[in-house]
Amino acid sequence: MPSLLNIWGALLAAGIVIPLLLVLYFLKLRRQEFVVPSTLLWRKAVRDLQVNAPFQKLRKNLLLLLQLLLLLLLILALARPVMNAGQRAGKLSVILIDRSASMSAKDVEEGARTRLEEAKRKARELVDTMDADAVAMVVAFDDSAQIVQSFTADKQRLKTAIDSVAGTDRRSKLGDAYDLAQAQATASLTDEQRRGMGNAAPPTPDVWLFSDGRVSDARQVGYKGKLTYTPVGSRDAKNVAVVTLNAKRIPLRPSEVQVFARLANHGPEPVEEVGVTLSVNDVVHRVDQKLLLLPERWSAEQRKAWEGRNAGKVPRDSVEFSLDLMTSAVIRLEHKAKEGDVLAADDAAQVIVPEPKTLSVCLVTEANLFIQRAIDSMKLKNVVVRAPNVFERELADPEKVAKDYDVILFDRWDPPKLPPVGNFVYFGCVPPGTALKARANAAGERVLAKDVGVLYWQRDHALFTEIKSLARLYVAEMLTLDVPPQQAETLVQGTEGPMIVRMVDGRSVHLVIAFDVLMSNWPQKPTFPVFMNNLVTYLAVGADMELRQSLPPGATPTVPRLSLQQAGANLKDFQLVGPGGSRTVTIPESGEVTLPPLDRVGLYTTEPKIPQFEQLAVNLLDDNESNLIPADKAPGDLSGTGETASSRPMRRELWWPLVCAAVPLCLLEWWVYTRRIHL
Numbered sequence: 001m002p003s004l005l006n007i008w009g010a011l012l013a014a015g016i017v018i019p020l021l022l023v024l025y026f027l028k029l030r031r032q033e034f035v036v037p038s039t040l041l042w043r044k045a046v047r048d049l050q051v052n053a054p055f056q057k058l059r060k061n062l063l064l065l066l067q068l069l070l071l072l073l074l075i076l077a078l079a080r081p082v083m084n085a086g087q088r089a090g091k092l093s094v095i096l097i098d099r100s101a102s103m104s105a106k107d108v109e110e111g112a113r114t115r116l117e118e119a120k121r122k123a124r125e126l127v128d129t130m131d132a133d134a135v136a137m138v139v140a141f142d143d144s145a146q147i148v149q150s151f152t153a154d155k156q157r158l159k160t161a162i163d164s165v166a167g168t169d170r171r172s173k174l175g176d177a178y179d180l181a182q183a184q185a186t187a188s189l190t191d192e193q194r195r196g197m198g199n200a201a202p203p204t205p206d207v208w209l210f211s212d213g214r215v216s217d218a219r220q221v222g223y224k225g226k227l228t229y230t231p232v233g234s235r236d237a238k239n240v241a242v243v244t245l246n247a248k249r250i251p252l253r254p255s256e257v258q259v260f261a262r263l264a265n266h267g268p269e270p271v272e273e274v275g276v277t278l279s280v281n282d283v284v285h286r287v288d289q290k291l292l293l294l295p296e297r298w299s300a301e302q303r304k305a306w307e308g309r310n311a312g313k314v315p316r317d318s319v320e321f322s323l324d325l326m327t328s329a330v331i332r333l334e335h336k337a338k339e340g341d342v343l344a345a346d347d348a349a350q351v352i353v354p355e356p357k358t359l360s361v362c363l364v365t366e367a368n369l370f371i372q373r374a375i376d377s378m379k380l381k382n383v384v385v386r387a388p389n390v391f392e393r394e395l396a397d398p399e400k401v402a403k404d405y406d407v408i409l410f411d412r413w414d415p416p417k418l419p420p421v422g423n424f425v426y427f428g429c430v431p432p433g434t435a436l437k438a439r440a441n442a443a444g445e446r447v448l449a450k451d452v453g454v455l456y457w458q459r460d461h462a463l464f465t466e467i468k469s470l471a472r473l474y475v476a477e478m479l480t481l482d483v484p485p486q487q488a489e490t491l492v493q494g495t496e497g498p499m500i501v502r503m504v505d506g507r508s509v510h511l512v513i514a515f516d517v518l519m520s521n522w523p524q525k526p527t528f529p530v531f532m533n534n535l536v537t538y539l540a541v542g543a544d545m546e547l548r549q550s551l552p553p554g555a556t557p558t559v560p561r562l563s564l565q566q567a568g569a570n571l572k573d574f575q576l577v578g579p580g581g582s583r584t585v586t587i588p589e590s591g592e593v594t595l596p597p598l599d600r601v602g603l604y605t606t607e608p609k610i611p612q613f614e615q616l617a618v619n620l621l622d623d624n625e626s627n628l629i630p631a632d633k634a635p636g637d638l639s640g641t642g643e644t645a646s647s648r649p650m651r652r653e654l655w656w657p658l659v660c661a662a663v664p665l666c667l668l669e670w671w672v673y674t675r676r677i678h679l
Helices: 007-026 039-051 062-078 115-128 155-163 175-187 191-197 300-309 369-376 388-394 398-404 527-541 561-567 655-678
Strands: 002-004 081-084 092-098 135-141 145-152 206-211 227-231 240-250 253-265 271-280 283-293 318-324 329-335 348-353 360-364 382-386 407-411 422-427 448-457 474-479 488-494 497-505 508-513 573-578 581-586 602-607 615-618 651-653
Touching: 007 062, 062 655, 092 115, 092 155, 092 175, 115 155, 115 206, 135 155, 135 175, 145 155, 145 175, 240 329, 240 348, 253 271, 253 283, 253 329, 253 348, 271 318, 283 318, 348 615, 360 369, 360 388, 369 382, 369 407, 369 527, 382 388, 422 527, 448 497, 474 497, 508 527
Parallel strands: 092 135, 092 206, 206 227, 360 382, 360 407, 407 422, 422 508
Antiparallel strands: 002 081, 081 651, 135 145, 240 253, 253 318, 271 283, 271 329, 329 348, 448 474, 448 488, 488 497, 497 508, 573 581, 573 602, 602 615
């Protein structure tokens, strides 16, 4: 059914221009007097006077008729007549607009618009189909959902809300959006409507989903009401993405960094000679141009057929680099297959490489020559030996202890308490206040296991690098440990119980060696100094040697109180500078702060620099989000009534045929006018 989108503007224009045209035909022209030699010319003069006499009755005039018809066509075009060609919005509608990373792909109308821009255009068209008594709301979603406009019948407010939806680089999930649709429909009811419903179920709104359907929770969510899915984007969009980037230091060579990356081709055709650039602090370190990427959408049969036709060509989708870095650096990996690539968010990834950590170590012992010599043989920044009673006095200021020592080793002494954060090693003792405890009898005496040998150990763990065997390790007696299975892992299992256990408690790492090394033959074995060196390196660069500063879009990392205190004792706020500009982050009284969502991929920095948060890298690294093939069906349709909207417009604008009809009419009017002048 046709309708007018700008009827009031058109009526205003008609009320102005049509009377003005008629007035022009009523006006009397001011004429000059001429002397004529013949009375034959008086007839034309009298006729002109009659025509231009004011307030006379209008005579039949072809020129006036053509001009009125021309004005009516233009006024009707100004009213913007439309024909609704698709589905119409119902009485209660929820408009869901996907703003995730894949919606930034520029593959609509040959790259003229992004998917998000197209989704917003279609959503505005839907609003135009609403009846006067219909209401709708607008929800934008990525991995979370946000109400942009609550239920309203005001079409202009709905369109303004749709236009305000901005894209992010986050992943896409639908669960929260569906939940909001149902919850807000119930909240929109008046008290009278709720009373009238009694025990009946609340109304289920019609959901209009504008998305490419690339949601990560498609199999976990569902909507039982009417669901209309409008797919956005092309199935033939080209996109080469960095989907994996890992970097870690070598356990025994902390200055060496190994970088591994994998790329994926989510386009329809193979991409050959893909260039990959590795940069360190914006300086190109290496370029690799040997990657050959087959489409991820291909089946095993298609890959096999391609390999049969291209003998000698070997697909390759990953690269490895090795760097020697003694200082902190930003490592950036970027592919160069940019021709036709429609999504920029996954073209590059980066990680932050912190400076290799030279530890400050505190050994708390009465006397243990073997442990002290093993530590002295390492190139450490600072090694301090404290007697238990001296260290206990230092614990009066636990924050200072945490700041002064990176690793604390307790030799045969159970500390009464610990600093709030740190790396702790225990020889023949256990950490206080944790679920990891030494077993005791009824009298409170600790139960000791006798004559213990090694049953097995985690050979691939970083603590046992270059240790070929622990089979000959013998312990005369050791503590019997109760190990919490969910919080700790046993690295070495003895014949009488766990011998070496690792546990993470909050931001502290505890490594418990259940025996006194003086009660074993380990100090005489070559594996002991190797183990001690691995232990220090392990605690220096992290549990898995991976570089930590790589976050997904939308992450909200928490900056602990200790890091903020290290940045400045009286620090009240700091600046977070990133791809979206600079934001001021205020530090609350609790002493720790959660950063605002890091919605865009790129590099973020803190000013002033906050230890461990000086730089933060945000990468997409999401195969599902980089796969730009729109889903065929609505994700999460449980009722079976879901529909997929047609790709044709929901409405057809009819103003342009009227303008086209006005052009020949204007030419006809000009021809009649010129003929009249010359007659």
